[in-house]
Amino acid sequence: MKFIAEINVMPLKALLDPQGKAVTHSMHSIGYKSVENVRIGKHISLEIEADNEGHAKEKVDEACKKILSNPVMESYEFEIRPMN
Amino acid sequence: MKFIAEINVMPLKALLDPQGKAVTHSMHSIGYKSVENVRIGKHISLEIEADNEGHAKEKVDEACKKILSNPVMESYEFEIRPMN
Numbered sequence: 074m075k076f077i078a079e080i081n082v083m084p085l086k087a088l089l090d091p092q093g094k095a096v097t098h099s100m101h102s103i104g105y106k107s108v109e110n111v112r113i114g115k116h117i118s119l120e121i122e123a124d125n126e127g128h129a130k131e132k133v134d135e136a137c138k139k140i141l142s143n144p145v146m147e148s149y150e151f152e153i154r155p156m157n
Numbered sequence: 158m159k160f161i162a163e164i165n166v167m168p169l170k171a172l173l174d175p176q177g178k179a180v181t182h183s184m185h186s187i188g189y190k191s192v193e194n195v196r197i198g199k200h201i202s203l204e205i206e207a208d209n210e211g212h213a214k215e216k217v218d219e220a221c222k223k224i225l226s227n228p229v230m231e232s233y234e235f236e237i238r239p240m241n
Contacts, residue, residue, distance in 0.1 A: 079165075081163075081200040082200070083200065083202070096201075096224075096225070097203075099224065100220060100224060103223070103224065105205075105216065105220055105224075107205055107206035107207065107216070108203050108204070108205050108216075108220070109203070109204045109205075109206075110202075110203060110204045111201065111202075111203040112201070112202045112203070113199060113200070113201050114199070114200045114201075115197060115198070115199065115200060116165040116166070116167065116197070116198045116199060116200035117180075117195065117196070117197050117198075118167070118194075118195075118196045119181075119192050119193070119194060119195040119196070120192070120193045120194045121189075121191055121192050121193075122191035122193075123191065132189065132191070132192075136184060136189055136192070139187070140180075140183065140184060140187065140189075141180070
């Protein structure tokens with residue numbers, strides 16, 4: 074069975090997010106004064122073959138820990154859905 | 158009223174995604190043979206002050222077009238929810 078995983082990898086909230094700060098300032102400078110706390114991370118989508126959704130979840134979780142995120146500086150979350 | 162926007166900015170599907178290809182290959186090399194079509198983009202979260210959800214949506218959509226994505230190479234999608 075094929076599944077699609079939609080993964081967000083974000084900088085840990087406790088860490089400084091210079092990129093997010095920079096975008097917040099530039100948005101203010103072009104008039105978006107009402108925007109705050111911009112945080113920027115990675116969005117990763119992938120297709121994965123697995124026997125069932127639980128198995129797909131296990132593999133994606135492991136891949137997030139091992140290769141797609143850096144646990145020292147980043148957190149991750151993901152959603153999985155069957156591919157139609 | 159304060160809202161949180163969760164935005165995904167991804168490379169257009171028609172375009173080559175070298176970063177995604179590279180990650181697909183490295184995942185295969187460490188044993189994730191069942192993973193295909195990895196695509197990597199940006200996940201942006203931000204807080205925005207607006208009178209109502211519709212107004213917040215308008216502003217975020219405009220910001221995505223003007224500053225957060227490059228329409229020539231990227232597509233975007235976002236969700237908005239009230240901040241509790």
